[in-house]
Amino acid sequence: MKAELLTIGDEILIGQIVNTNSVWMALQLNQCGIAVTHMSSVGDDVAAIVNALDAASTRADLVFITGGLGPTKDDITKKTFADYFDAPLETDEEVLESIVNFFSRRGRETTLINRQQALVPKGCFVVKNLHGTAPGMWMQKKGVQFISMPGVPYEMEAMMSNIILPKIISENKLPHIYHRTILTNGIGESALAELIESWEDQLAAKRIKLAYLPQTGMVRLRLSANGPDLQLLREKIDAEVEALKTIAGQYVFGYENYGEETPGIAKVLSQLLRERGESIALAESCTGGYVSSLITAIAGASEVFKGAIVPYTNLAKQELLQVDPNIFQTTGSVSKECVIQLAEHVRQKFNSTYAISISGIAGPGGATPEKPVGTVWIAVCSAEKTQALHFQFGEHRQRNIVATAAAALGLTRKFILKEE
């Protein structure tokens, strides 16, 4: 099966936003064995949209359209679709009900503009929008499927994952593809590639593909194979995962299920704490609340997270967390001594099982000859033990914050599992 992606919206053509929807869709479709052969972007312009639909229909079996479905006046897409399929727009009562509910739950009136979002071309298959008000519309013309979705990424992604892809897979007999993605932390892409080189080299003969998916603080390894027998694919790939773990198991912190969001190290750590009935507290200086925000982003955080203090000044470290002021004169606040006191005192303050403390120089300011930008100290402690480690990250402030968070959470997971 061949698919094309069409993005509608002036904001793409003037370079105001990066087209990440196309990347996400291309990945998902390729993983289902559907080849994406063409992508295009046009503006909010009737003739351009009609021409793009016509051109796509001569080449592809499936045309995925995003954007142009917002409630405001710059969006002419829906009217253009209806005309293209010679179908009048009519109100879908189910969609209207969900729109009215959407606003009433927020204590707001449903305006006329909102109500117009329930209009869909007659005869189309309506794709429910669980996260917004614009429905998806699945239409057909001369054997080609056209699927129109909103441009808001999380709305589109939910429609694709929950409704559209399962429907396409079940209605067409697509070959099986099996993926397994391994999450690693605490090692960079190049070092990991060297470590697992001989294991990687033998994958090709088994027709298994390996992809490195690096991001700050985490490298994901995706193994993929396809064939007629899903069980066989599963066994083949699972055996390779086990082999990898004997080589690089100390860096593996979890796995990603296909079609689901990547469980970051914060989620894996939260799960571990929940299973053990334990809790955590934080003293974050250079990360400024970022690590806490990662933990509290996960539903049910209150079961494992007691709280945090962000002592951004030396005075706050001293007054709120009883750091010995002599430390600021001797080793400075970015030091082993300081993070040990921060961790132990914040654990006592929140009466948590474990505590993490972080002090570093995120940059661009604050560096000294001995402590360049990217210098970070992290401590983890329990009632029995405290561990402190030094890290040297790079020069980019936001990447230093993200890398520090990943290191702190990975270190804590190992500390709890006594793998450190």
Place this chain on the structure above:
Amino acid sequence: MKAELLTIGDEILIGQIVNTNSVWMALQLNQCGIAVTHMSSVGDDVAAIVNALDAASTRADLVFITGGLGPTKDDITKKTFADYFDAPLETDEEVLESIVNFFSRRGRETTLINRQQALVPKGCFVVKNLHGTAPGMWMQKKGVQFISMPGVPYEMEAMMSNIILPKIISENKLPHIYHRTILTNGIGESALAELIESWEDQLAAKRIKLAYLPQTGMVRLRLSANGPDLQLLREKIDAEVEALKTIAGQYVFGYENYGEETPGIAKVLSQLLRERGESIALAESCTGGYVSSLITAIAGASEVFKGAIVPYTNLAKQELLQVDPNIFQTTGSVSKECVIQLAEHVRQKFNSTYAISISGIAGPGGATPEKPVGTVWIAVCSAEKTQALHFQFGEHRQRNIVATAAAALGLTRKFILKEE
């Protein structure tokens, strides 16, 4: 003048890389007054490339092509170009010399594959590549200009900035395009659209385009117009921005410079505090450190940010921030009474000019019939005054956190400017 962008390469179609080249080119071309009307991506496939060139030539004056010129792929792509323009490939001696120099400077031999990069279609204008070995090729067919460049971003960007754009601008008398983007906060897209409806309706007659660019916690409004006189365009659009401010000024917190990163509300607030020599501290419950992480993500945060406490439990609110424990029995921790005490006490603890406090139910758990998921109280205070406001957001945990942060920061900016 109309331009189209064509990207060649399988890596785009399988979702392996994000097409940032198109964004960069679109921005540059728009700034020169050249409208980009279509973007497309095809694979390393002769028929697909020829079809894309044909289609583009019927619509555009300029076609910018990137990718497909690497030393391993150019057998297909460059040959396809040459055939398309009925021009045989021949070695450009100047390019060959620069390739040989490129490798000898790196102490390497020039291989046959490298030498083939000096082949260009006969009669083309060769665009020098200062940063790599694949030359750009500028061809013409039936009045349409085709400019082919390598896909490596810095190679393409140098060619565009130094050679291609100056040549286009000098050879054509181009109309100017002027954009201005207004940042709003504290109002949703639909409500904003209704508020400014009559203002919006009169823009078309003035040939000004308006686009809504919504995201959680912010709606950007982009005004665009084109014409021969840049000064006139600027005056025309600036006058509309002023008119808009009389209607919706209370929601406007800043402007985005075209081609630069959007300054979020955290950045605008930090800048305001820096200008006034003032500081802030936070007590964040349901946002769990997220607001602090936004403020500390900005370089120089230590000048304006004193620190934060994340009291995720009632006990922590009581012990660390002296919230009256009777509150938990009466109004509960998600209440006006609680956030007022949190804000005032955290301000005193950090001795900051202002403080923000937040308590709410991010979800999915923790709701009661009176306080559904999305219920949030926010307080802002100075030494003289405390203000507390109730918000009702939606059902999605992470969006509630992001929306709460935007509301808290927007409210604080107004509080400081006494616009509340």
